[in-house]
Amino acid sequence: MTAGDRMLRFAGHATVSFRLGGKTVLTDPVLTSRVGPLARVRAPLDPAEWTGADLVVISHQHLDHLHLPSLRLLGRRTPIVVPHGVGPWLRQRGFTEVHELDVGEQLVDGGLRVTATSARHSGHRWGPRLRHGPQAPALGYLLEGDGLRAYFAGDTDLFAGMAELAPVDLALLPVWGWGLDLGPGHLDPGRAARAVGLLRARLAVPVHWGTLAMAGLTRGKGRLAERMRRLLVEPPHLFARAVAAAGHDTVVPVLRPGSALTHDFRKTRTAQQTERRAVD
Secondary structure, eight states: OOTTEEEEEEEETTEEEEEETTEEEEESOOOSSEETTEEEOSOOOOGGGTTTOSEEEOOOOSTTTSOHHHHHHHOTTSOEEEETTOHHHHHTTTOOOEEEEOTTOEEEETTEEEEEEOOOSOOSTBTTTBOOSOOOOOOEEEEEETTEEEEEOOSOOOOGGGGGGOOEEEEEEEOOOSSSSOOSSOOOHHHHHHHHHHHTEEEEEEESOSSEEETTTTSSSSHHHHHHHHHTTSHHHHHHHHHHHTTOOOBOOOOOTTEEEEEEHHHHHHHHHHHHHHHO
């Protein structure tokens, strides 16, 4: 691999692992076959996909992002970054290396810098109406190391402040969810494509799709089952087409849950900068 090469693995839903600044980062780990009433619709994860994380970042408290059984699989001594207010709750459950951040605050770990960013999403443990658990905001994260910038959106809707994070070499953007419809505080394929423009992302990987569904909803021949099966497949492709239609030169790989890619970020940066100078 060249100096700019990075391996990135999409384990499913909002769970992605990648190396940056000499650290292996794991986002919002969901590693089991079930999450409450939701079932994983893909094959079970190979442990090799999630072992060896140096740092876990948690965007918010919803079960499909802060999943205690998955965190226990990683080990209670694994360093975890969480929104401010979640730390005591996790420490009470035996996790010893918990770092709380609020918007704008940073954690520096060797060659990796993690900055908490805003998000437009409910931060409550059980959603907007059943407010059980600590009060804490939803966050995104800007991760910097090796001269590269990666943005993990967690769960969020579009907001103008994304432009303040630009440019980024990697954007991990949610493009759907786990149900038949999206509630407030989410990106759909079209809004995620607009986020690409605000972020001026060089590589945008669609996440938060194709992994979880209400148990039993994907089986059968009815219209709801057919729609759910389509929604487990279509959103990232709609996102890729929307990015291309908007004229962005962003690279958009569609990774199936459980798959990985190796990408030369520095080569992409050089090629895009050359193309933009030619246009100007």
